Amino acid sequence: MVNSTMNRLSRNLTWLLSTLTVVVLLFGYKTSTGGGSLSAESSAVSSASTAPISGSSSTSSGSSGASSGSSGSSSSGSSGSSSSGSSSSAAKASSTVTGDVAQTRWGPVQVEVSVASGKVTEVQVVEYPSDNPRDAEINSYALPILIKETISAQSANIDMVSGATVTSGGYIQSLQSALDQAGV
């Protein structure tokens, strides 16, 4: 059903006569999804972004990545955050550093970073943003970042590829295939 036939559009309007019964039923049903709003099921999708934070630790890059989030994406907004003080302490054998309170778009975040032998071993979030699902929803995705010249997937450091419907037949040669193999 879905590959070369994920045909999204129909070719003409002659269905009007042939499927009148269906249409009538549809209009009866439609009231619950009318007005351009999403169905209840669909609209639930974007509200789940306020799960407790538990800090991601990065064992090779020190603590700067732990609380600053989207470093590579200028338009995604969390650039106001930063952790402080851990780079110098990384030289010590073992220590725990509490960063400054960082203002993120979800609210204030404070992160505690444990370092052993120069590597981050644990990241704890001391202060959480208060739940604000609406903000989270509004900020759920950012504007695309245009790339001046087309570049390869590898150099763009991307996780997934969105393209015109890829079929299983075409998948082998696709960028997504390369990404999937690299990750396994």
Added chain:
Amino acid sequence: MSTATADRVVRRVAHVMGMPISLALRGRHAGDLDAQSAWAEAMAALKDVDRVFSTYRKDSFVSRLDRGALDVVDCPPEVAEVLALGERARRESVGAFDVRRSGRLDPSGVVKGWAVERAARPLRHHLDDTDFCLSAGGDMVCHVADPAREPWRIGIEDPHDPTRVVAVVPVREGAVATSGLAHRGGHVVDARTGRVPEALASVTVVAADLVTADIDATAAFALGAEGPGWLARRPGRTGVVVHADGAIQLVGE
């Protein structure tokens, strides 16, 4: 409250309904048995959808509905739900999107996004503190559970050279869909004219859910030269339009 897995991305791939399904996971459960189980559940959900909606299976509800062997009321409620989405898409796209082609009922264009959203449920609900990006043939649903982690970086394929990307969209919550002619000719037509649109090479839409993103990408593409203007008036959408001449246009607030 700490995660030891950091940003390691664990990937899975399967082929369902003739389409590659790619999953990327990060976070607490990325590599464990819970993820394995949620992935199996997601694939089962897609296969269930196929059994109901496939236009290739003569015994599917949609095929029987199309033949007049069934009424909508005899089908599972999901059929009415999808058909209603199709009707919504037809109205909102001023007829460019239509689930009926050549007199046949084919809701595939709505089913895909709807099916992937359903397939994403076990990932969303059973894997706490775990980020996922679930892609079905280049259209995907993204979720980042932990604001401390980076957004997923979604590359937008260059329709003139599918080995390259023209843009990157950082996405935490939401969906990305692309419509175009990159992988096969002529599968999208303007339902109003029956013609393959020529003004655009591809349209990518980022929206809160994949049903919306998929429908809008397809409709904007089918609308051709009118597509970018139409898309710009849609609330809450952003997107990338690649014109047939290679020019790239960002759409959105």
